[in-house]
Amino acid sequence: MIMNTKYKEIIAHIRSLYPGRESIPLHEPVFAGNEKKYLLDCIDSTYVSSVGKYVDKFESMIRDYTGAGYAVATVNGTAALHIALKLAGVKAGDLVITQPLTYIATCNAIAYCGAEPVFTDIAEKSLGMSAEKLEQWLQENTVLEQTSDPDLPFRRIEKTSHRPVSACVPMHTFGHPCEIDRIAEICKTSNIALVEDSAESLGSTYKGKHTGNYGLMGVFSFNGNKTITTGGGGMIITGDESLARLAKHLTTQARTPHGWKIEHDQIGHNYRMPNLNAALGCAQIERIGDLIRSKRELAGNYAEFFRGLDIPFVTEPADSQSNYWLNSILLDNEQERDAFLQLCHDNGVLARPCWALMHNLPMFRHCLKSGLTMAESIEARLVNIPSGARL
Ligand SMILES: Cc1ncc(COP(=O)(O)O)c(C=O)c1O
Incomplete structure (x- = not known):
């Protein structure tokens, strides 16, 4: 009562x-800025799809806003996560650590790589991954193993299944940064790639640094329910130029650059953000x-x-x-x-x-x-x- x-x-x-x-x-969403103007400009230009100035512009605006080295726009945040995990080296049969309290897309992206999530608990203060619980799980359940691969001399292995633990994906729940500096340190000393699911945390910083910049790559979502929206859309940020280049390549059907030939050098994905969506994003991030x-x-x-x-x-x-x-x-x-x-x-x-x-x-x-x-x-x-x- x-x-x-x-x-x-x-x-x-x-x-x-x-x-x-x-x-x-x-x-x-709030559409109170240049959204209609940029969308009309996009339509008038006829560049509404995979080519156009707004994609480059939106990428550079996100890069500047987050302080990231590079930014690659994608069709949605789930696709961004999928590509980030692939580039982090996650392979079929691997294990990827994440938190149980997250949106389904985090785990789906892990599954798209043929890998399986491992769940460690969250911290009460942030509602994101607990650094302490992550460290504890790694200490109790994994070992570092030497390999014959010169590119990857050591890898972390889960003791009972003998499966590689190739990545960790903490999520900044509801926009609140998790203990990301400690998590980054643990991942580094454990030989595990860190991919931040920052889908919800555009505009959130930890110790003055924007979320998404603590690991190999960070990922944002611009779904209609997010702080800013492109209708549907996502972004990968990274400080590594070669990873950014590969991300662009994989998200654009792995087409080899050429003036007029149409050739592809591996199996890629049609994950690029259309110009129309990017136009909306440019207007949104201005506000x-x-x-x-x-x-x-x-x-x-x-x-x-x-x-x-x-x-x-x-x-x-x-x-x-x-x-x-x-x-x-x-x-x-x-x-x-x-x-x-x-x-x-x-x-x-x-x-x-x-x-x-x-x-x-x-x-x-x-x-x-x-x-x-x-x-x-x-x-x-x-x-x-x-x-x-x-x-
Ligand atoms: C934590 C989290 N990860 C990933 C995503 C996936 O983003 P999208 O809906 O743009 O695919 C979302 C949001 O929708 C999310 O909240």
């Missing part, structure tokens, strides 16, 4: 933040400062409000600046979570629980995992509340 009164108060507060709305989505300012101001409002109600609100972890892509609260248990969600939906507030944990899904149930008590506890209690910028 007490909770019910609190829940009604929360819903009233959320509705007051988005006045005049019948139903309040979790996140929606990213305002969007993130508005989202952080909203998070500040929520933090103060939930402190008054004594309900935990997830704030940015130490040493980080979050884009607060999705705001979250933690309720007492699953029953409370579901009761609150039902009331929200009955009142036009489209809050939602987090994703079902990956290790509980039929495709990944058999995969290796460590104790996942933090992820289980968070999944049962977390609710994402409306987080769209108010501009």
Whole structure:
């Protein structure tokens, strides 16, 4: 009964933040800049597809904004992850460490490489991969093995299955940076490639460095629900010029450059971002400062409000600046979570629980995992509340 009164108060507060709305989505795009102008320019030029100036422009804007050396645009974030893992050397039969609390795309991209995820637990503060749990799993379950391959003299092997652990994919959950410097250090000393799933964290920094820049490659998504959108789209960032060149090659059907001949030198992918989508992206990133300012101001409002109600609100972890892509609260248990969600939906507030944990899904149930008590506890209690910028 007490909770019910609190829940009604929360819903009233959320509705007051988005006045005049019948139903309040979790996140929606804001098109208040040059979107129509650039899209029209694109249509007038007839370059709407795989060639055009906006793809190059959007890549260079993302590069400048994130401080990355190189940026390669893709058709979506899942494709970007797939190519990043492939270039990180992930092969069929390998194991790739990730977290159980993530969006399905992280694990699907691992599976597209013929590899299998291994799940280690998340940290309470960031909701992303716990550096401590990662290190513990590696110490207890893997060894370094010498190989006869001069390009890869040592590789990390899982002891019981004898399968190579070739990469680690931490995810910056809801935009909050995970303990990425410690994770990068662990991966380096363990001979494991680090690919950051930064799909949700454009605009989020850790110790002053933009997320996505800590490993071999980082990946962003510009799906319609993200901080900025291209309709559908993704990006790989890296500091390695040869990896960037290969990423461009693989995402453009591995076509060999030539004025007019059409030849391909390996099996590639049709993963390039169309010019139309990039045009939208250019207009969107011009406004990213305002969007993130508005989202952080909203998070500040929520933090103060939930402190008054004594309900935990997830704030940015130490040493980080979050884009607060999705705001979250933690309720007492699953029953409370579901009761609150039902009331929200009955009142036009489209809050939602987090994703079902990956290790509980039929495709990944058999995969290796460590104790996942933090992820289980968070999944049962977390609710994402409306987080769209108010501009
Ligand atoms: C954590 C995470 N990884 C990957 C993706 C995949 O991005 P996309 O939807 O652009 O393929 C998303 C978002 O959708 C995501 O949230």
